[in-house]
Amino acid sequence: MxxxxxxxxxxxxxxxxxxxxxxxxxxxxxxxxxxxxxxxxxxxxxxxxxxxxxxxxxxxxxxxxxxxxxxxxxxxxxxxxxxxxxxxxxxxxxxxxxxxxxxxxxxxxxxxxxxxxxxxxxxxxxxxxxxxxxxxxxxxxxxxxxxxxxxxxxxxxxxxxxxxxxxPTAQDRLALALARSAQEAARTRIARDLHDGIGHALTVVSLQAAAGRHVITRDPASAEEALARIEDTARRALEELDGMLAALREDAPSGGAEPSGQHRRRLEAVLAEHRRAGMDLHAQVDVPPDLPAVQGEHLVRILAELLANAHRHGGPGPVELRLGPVGSVLHLEVSNPLADAADAADAADADPAVEDRMPRRGGHGLPGLSERCALFGGELEAGAEAGRWRARVRLPILQEEP
Structure with missing residues (x-):
């Protein structure tokens, strides 16, 4: 009113x-x-x-x-x-x-x-x-x-x-996708740097601390040397952390979308990788030539995650994949046989390595895929259907400004 x-x-x-x-x-x-x-x-x-x-x-x-x-x-x-x-x-x-x-x-x-x-x-x-x-x-x-x-x-x-x-218009969604893609690339780089730098330093500190504790009574010199290494390692780790924080404060751009057309080669590489791993993959792929690079990059990640889920959690049998445009909407569907819970449990008892391929609870795969789809105004539907697990993705094809 x-x-x-x-x-x-x-x-x-x-x-x-x-x-x-x-x-x-x-x-x-x-x-x-x-x-x-x-x-x-x-x-x-x-x-x-x-x-x-x-x-x-x-x-x-x-x-x-x-x-x-x-x-x-x-x-x-x-x-x-x-x-x-x-x-x-x-x-x-x-x-x-x-x-x-x-x-x-x-x-x-x-x-x-x-x-x-x-x-x-x-x-x-x-x-x-x-x-x-x-x-x-x-x-x-x-x-x-x-x-x-x-x-x-x-x-x-x-x-x-x-x-x-x-x-938001289609251009707004594309600009938002580019910005979030850059943020995601920055977070990935930071996570890698933390793992390779700070994580390694903490591992060294932990090992040196354990060694020093064991020899502190019978070999004080060795214990002092271990403490000195801990001090040096911690100092270098702090310097590296300060450098990363300074880069974040400056909000320096990093990463971004891959070159246009690169996502097509990556899609083919993902399919070949799963076929080499033993997947009976039947694929029908038609990638629009005017698909924006940032959208193609996320499409590769969505497809890779769906095929990985089929590899880890699916039962034996062919995996069907269909990817192609329908009008101005890109449709992706992946279906795989459902794994029998009893057979999966028996296989895990016989071979512990099978446990790594069994479904895990508390995963974040589907919510993450839904977020990627929503980034472009699309949607994800996934669930059991006629004895198979089907995941359907619909993404509006965004157009880049000339």
Whole structure:
């Protein structure tokens, strides 16, 4: 209601401004076109800097929109057109509510009172016959009820349109994917550096501390040497950690998307690797030539994780893989036979190495895949179906700016 009343106030101000340039004799006859023109003209307010920010905040607080809404640092023509469209929706919705409350509701109230009093009609002429007067009264009641509840469908419609007109465009999702890809590459590099540097240093410290503890009573010199090594190793580890923290503070860019076309070779390498590992893989792969590099990179990771899951958790039998575009959406489906729990347990007892290929609880594979898909506005569906485990991925194919 508050969002609609705000729109009504702005539309009224725009109508008063338009009325200054409309001759008085045309204001009454052209009232509805004047209001409509005012809303369309007022939509140009969407071009004013800061208006989109206000509409986004209002949609979140007043309409309860929880989907992603964006305020781009550098609005594109698509952002500006969508901002204008949403402002027009805001003004027209407010104008409808204002017209109902200020005109339709009072008129229907007067008609109801005239019908109850039995008058001829002080505002609108009423039929003389009882049936006609009853119909007029019922119509007035229905109109009044409609005016009192119309705010709800108008608000629901605006809440549905807000993510469409104020949400991220395909270019926004692509830019977000590039940014998150760079962040992910940075986290991977940091994890590798921590493992190779700090982890190695802590291992050395642990070994030297254990050696020093064993010889501290019978060979104090060796114990002192071990403590000196611990001190030196810890100092170097702290210097390395300070270097990594300094790089993080500087927010230096790192990594990024691989060159365009490289993901196709990586896809082929992933398929060949699983075939060499013994997987009976039947693949139908059709990668769109215009697939953005960052999206192709994530596609390789999604496919690798799905095939790894089939290798670890699936039963014996062929693994089916289909990858290809359908319109502007890339479809990926991987299916594999379900493993029999009893057979898997017997195999693990006979060969402990099989345990590594059995399903593990508490994994983060599917949630991680869902996050990767959502990054591009896609979705993941996975579950048992007709004796096989099927995973379906749908990814909108994003287009890079020229």
């Amino acid at each position: 508050a969002w609609l009343m705000a729109g009504a106030a702005i539309c009224t101000a725009a109508a008063l401004l338009v009325a200054l340039f409309v001759p008085p004799e045309l204001r009454v006859r052209g009232f509805a076109p004047m209001v409509l023109g005012s809303a369309l003209l007022g939509g140009l307010v969407g071009l004013v800097p800061g208006v989109r920010e206000i509409e986004v905040a209002a949609a979140r607080t007043m309409l309860g929109v929880e989907e992603d809404l964006v305020v781009p640092a550098r609005p594109s023509p698509a952002h500006r057109l969508r901002s204008i469209a949403f402002v027009q929706v805001h003004l027209l919705s407010g104008a409808v509510l204002a017209a109902g409350l200020t005109m339709a509701l009072p008129a229907s109230t007067v008609v109801i009172v005239d019908v109850l009093r039995g008058g001829a009609g002080s505002f609108l002429p009423l039929p003389a016959d009882p049936l006609g007067r009853a119909a007029a009264g019922i119509g007035a009641v229905l109109l009044a009820v409609l005016v009192l509840v119309i705010w709800w469908p108008l608000g629901a419609l605006a809440a549905r349109l807000a993510p469409v007109l104020l949400g």
